[in-house]
Amino acid sequence: MNASVFELALPQPFDFQQCLDYMTRSPLESLYRMDYSGVNRLLRVGSADRLVRVTCLEGRGVMQVQMLDGASLSLEDREQLTRYIKDWFDLDRDLKPFIKLLQGDPLLAPLAERFAGLRLVGIPDLFEALCWAIVGQQVNLAFAYKLKHRLAERYGIAADWEGATYRLFPLPERFAGESVESLCSLQLTKNKAMAILDVASRMAGGELSRDKLLKLNDSESVDQELTKIRGIGPWTAQYVRMRCLGDQTALPVGDVGLQNAVKKLLGLSLKPTPLELSALFDQWPGWESYIAFYLWRTLEV
DNA sequence: CACCAGGACGGGA
């Protein structure tokens, strides 16, 4: 047994291919790279940047995590990486009740058929999640991916492996002393540039962190903590609760993609309003984020 | 050239 590889038990249901399909949706994704059997990405583990490969042996019911540099992991590093991988693929969630909910609802049953085993792919790093949400405000996804790539390319750490370049999303500290103008040169709007610098500064100073947000007892407090930052509105806060904090009840009602998905689902002639979305989801309490995530998939498959 | 895109903000009723 090589100490550079470890395994995690897979929950049921779990469909790795569904997760990979989601992650492959944009050819512009720059933070990880997929192939036929898994995904590689550069991650900071402890104080080192490690190239990590994730695959699944679904017959044995395990996920395999491999360090591509072949070097072993300390126990502490392995625990940290395990935490990250579990959050990335939402391995600790029991989806059985969710599948039951889908199957028992005529409106949602098709989702169970099409996406069974798909996990809500997370963005465990708060800074990355916030930046991704900020660059994604009110622009199409293709452009959002370009902006993220430019951020990673200019400010992130890179490592080459087998002819491909892998990038670590920049750390908040990297933006200390950066100007709004330098971010705007990447074609971020002024407001987005200022928001990212503000978030970076708060996180680097320890005032804002994922752990602190997780310790708040209700979603309203989280939204309040986040939306007090200029440039972070309700959509961004809800999005971060959904993709980063693992809040099953998060529902980005202002999301135009979700609105379009529901419009399609119900055969409406107009996009539903946030209020209408909220009322619709009242019948599925506790699984808002998963239903929203699955509905997003219906726009791309 | 119009309209859209996985919004945010501020002023006015």
Added chain:
DNA sequence: TCCCGTCATGGT
């Protein structure tokens, strides 16, 4: 509190 105009930038 809710509504609405405005900002801002690339894609289609």
